Amino acid sequence: MWSHRIADALRDRDEESAVVGSPFGARLYVACDTQGIVASRWTRAPTRDVAKRGDEALLGEAVRQLRAYFAGRLERFDVPLRLTGTPFEVAVWSAVAQLRTGTLISYADVARAIGRPRAYRGVARALARTPLALFIPAHRVVGADGRLKGASAASLRRRLITFESRLVRRRPS
Incomplete structure (x- = not known):
């Protein structure tokens, strides 16, 4: 393993x-x-x-x-991450690491956020290769239609999104 x-x-x-x-x-x-x-x-x-x-x-x-x-008490990880990858991958991972618990955005949104608006497929590839599961919350990035894309760990991604959506509903406004 x-x-x-x-x-x-x-x-x-x-x-x-x-x-x-x-x-x-x-x-x-x-x-x-x-x-x-x-x-x-x-x-x-x-x-x-x-x-x-x-x-x-x-x-x-x-x-x-x-x-x-x-335990449902953390919105964003705040520990230093040592990211090793291409400049594009590091830009994608850095942007996604800033997402708060319960936030869902599209691959295209990430591409626009890093200044590469047409690179949404590259964003998907970079997130599939993230070396830092959960610290870089790739599960929060979905297709433009709001659905999970890709085959890797889809059920775990779905469980993480469901878990976080319950936390967001409990947050005080």
Whole structure:
């Protein structure tokens, strides 16, 4: 599984990692270094709820924010992200990372926001390759018709959107 491969790859590096349980049946594997979150992926691998290596303050804050999100008390993650990709991918990921919980926008909206109005297919490709699941909330980006596009993790994306829509309805006006 992915989480075992990434854990093996990180073992000899200066990165910290944790696995955080979620209400969605999958756990979120998170890794960071001293500059920011470097990886996060959904996994179903059997692990303890939180399995930290070391005591990195940034990792502790990321875990705290993830737990707050899963408890419905966080609108946007506020931890540094170390984004590695093409300039276009980094622009897409940075824009999407700013979306508040419960916000849905289209791929075309993201393309316009980064100054590339015709690049909506490129936006979809960049989001399909995001290295930071949930910290870059790709599930909040939908087709122009408001429907989920792409095959990857559609049911999890749908559950995340449903979860967030319930939170938005509970927010005080």
